[in-house]
Amino acid sequence: MLEAHDITLGYRPGVSVLRGVSLQLAAGEWLGLSGASGSGKSTLGRALAGHHTLRSGSLQLDGAPLPRHGLHPVQWLPQVPELAVNPRWRIGRILAEAWTPDAALRQRFGIGDDWLERYPHELSGGELQRVAVLRSLAPGVRYLIADEISSMLDAITQAELWQTLAEVAEQRDLGVLVIGHDRALLKRLCQRRLWLENGQLCAEA
Numbered sequence: 337m338l339e340a341h342d343i344t345l346g347y348r349p350g351v352s353v354l355r356g357v358s359l360q361l362a363a364g365e366w367l368g369l370s371g372a373s374g375s376g377k378s379t380l381g382r383a384l385a386g387h388h389t390l391r392s393g394s395l396q397l398d399g400a401p402l403p404r405h406g407l408h409p410v411q412w413l414p415q416v417p418e419l420a421v422n423p424r425w426r427i428g429r430i431l432a433e434a435w436t437p438d439a440a441l442r443q444r445f446g447i448g449d450d451w452l453e454r455y456p457h458e459l460s461g462g463e464l465q466r467v468a469v470l471r472s473l474a475p476g477v478r479y480l481i482a483d484e485i486s487s488m489l490d491a492i493t494q495a496e497l498w499q500t501l502a503e504v505a506e507q508r509d510l511g512v513l514v515i516g517h518d519r520a521l522l523k524r525l526c527q528r529r530l531w532l533e534n535g536q537l538c539a540e541a
């Protein structure tokens with residue numbers, strides 16, 4: 337279980353983007369998160385993946401603090417995959433730095449063998465997003481924060497990406513927090529959905 341207890345954080349002194357936010361995400365669960373633009377969804381997603389210093393509150397994985405070093409068991413996947421990869425590395429090296437997915441899994445994500453020799457700018461945004469998703473699935477990763485990851489994909493590629501991710505998540509019992517503005521998509525993917533407003537979370541129907 338991934339848990340946030342009463343977390344508060346912000347960027348500017350005296351201004352908190354999140355104010356006492358608590359949530360629980362179980363292994364194997366898909367949880368949706370939406371809210372108006374600027375409400376703090378990405379901030380919360382990055383915080384869960386250990387990218388922010390909290391002003392107060394805590395994060396726990398199975399009742400213990402999250403590790404400070406090594407592979408983080410919670411991986412944040414940003415909308416813009418360029419943020420997740422080194423632009424000067426070829427795709428093969430980008431993947432290998434995280435782990436070595438086998439050819440069958442690469443194929444399930446539609447990643448061609450010839451891509452491995454290319455640089456990130458030599459792939460489309462949607463292709464690079466699939467690389468970033470596969471890269472995040474290293475053994476030891478338990479939770480994914482999918483922050484608007486499919487909004488730049490066409491409908492068919494989007495459906496294929498979610499289908500593949502759902503299969504892998506089920507096999508590995510991964511918990512997934514899906515952040516997005518597309519409420520129909522969140523409703524389809526997630527058993528439970530939350531809404532972020534004024535720095536606080538509430539349940540969404």
Ligand SMILES: Nc1ncnc2c1ncn2[C@@H]1O[C@H](COP(=O)(O)OP(=O)(O)OP(=O)(O)O)[C@@H](O)[C@H]1O
Pocket residue numbers: 347348353371372373374375376377378379380
């Ligand atoms: N690095 C930063 N430095 C300062 N302020 C930031 C930073 N990142 C985000 N903010 C501010 O924090 C608030 C929350 O931003 P965040 O990106 O978390 O919102 P969001 O709900 O994900 O928005 P969107 O739906 O538009 O992606 C916004 O007011 C934003 O301007």
